[in-house]
Amino acid sequence: MASKTGNKIAFCAFFLATFSCALGLVFCMVKSPQAKSAAYMAAAVEASSLNRSEDAAAAALASVRLNPANHQNWRVLSQMLRASGRAEAAVQAHKIALRLQQGPAAVSPVYAMPAEFRLSQLVEAERKIP
């Protein structure tokens, strides 16, 4: 009886370890939206330097979709959109960048900011600008 209980516990413990190992392996390969956003932005800058303005604008747009709290990404997007001939959208992106820049995002360190807080900065930026 005691041996059966011990076997069950050992099985549960092995299951927990295996499950965690598999999940951990998956998460070693998954990147956060913030990291993906930075990668897209790098691709946008690269495409821009090769004069592929449409690709650059598309990559910059993907970057701001993934991390809309970063005002620098919005600023770059604005430039990319202007280069690809979409002046109206570029102006709107520039306005959003200005709003975010006046919010607290620029001065807040990354470590104390879970995703929800980063997103909530958008609300704060909206409030401060009449």
Place this chain on the structure above:
Amino acid sequence: MIKRAGYSGALIAGFFSVFLLAWRGYAGADADWVFGFLAVFWSLIMMLRLMSLTEPLETRQVSGYLAQKIINSLREKQESTRRMLLEGAFGGSFVLFILAGISFALWQVFCAAFPADAPTLDAFSSTLDAFFGRFPQSSIEASFFNDPRVFEWSQGFLLFLSFCMMAFVLRSHAADSGMTRPALLVLCGYAASGLILCAGLNPSSSVTVDSAGLLGNGAGAMSYLLSTLPADKGLSFFDMLLLESGVVGLSILTFLLFVPLGYIALTAGQRKTDPLVVTCGFIAGTVLIFSVFLEFTPIVCGVMALSSMAVFMAWGASEVPALELDRKRI
């Protein structure tokens, strides 16, 4: 010798995890792999420990009836000790701890699915929606893990799993009182020094309540809760929990800490545990509780992880004697 090596390895792994967690705070999104790595790292250590507790013992054949009987008796005793150690480390109050952790994870999922204060985001969301509406939605950006909320929750769950495995390994080693006493003293010393360092240095403010905004995660009372916090205050772990998970999430996590501390107190009341273990357990628990109210920085995160290690070890050392183990034979 191998037993001591295993014990030392588990402690070094714990210290390594503490440093990794603190470093992750500074590295930010560049170190997304840390939580996954910690889960893999601790799962391997846990598997090694499980193998050492479950592998069949070899039966040595000797000449002479009496000698063989003595050897068989010793083997049986060793087997039963290992079984009791496994049951003690993974059973008992540890089950309660895991259940509380799973309840917290479920509550987080509920909060993510039904955010209470979502309408407060509407003001800026409409501006963003109007902008993004100009462009077609890409399938790359609509992926499951691209939602920051899902990603943060998954990483938190991984961290909980890593802590569970760390708790199991340290609890299973804690029966060795010869190693546990000095290890606890060292851990408590570091934890208390870390707390004094963090509380005394009073680093500059990081995130204020203003910057935290009003996004409740389903807690349902964010406006009220925020009005009780000073606007220029740097957020502590307690504040962040309150903002993200509300009172319910906070209560579940408090219960999570209460399980080990309550068990240590219970056994101390029955005079079953070494007084040094009880003292160190409560010093570590107190440091952990104080750290929760300090401004959340990578160093405070490291101190919290270090204190958790000491609490797990004291918890294991308190629970194992209740099984009436023969300490010399573990």
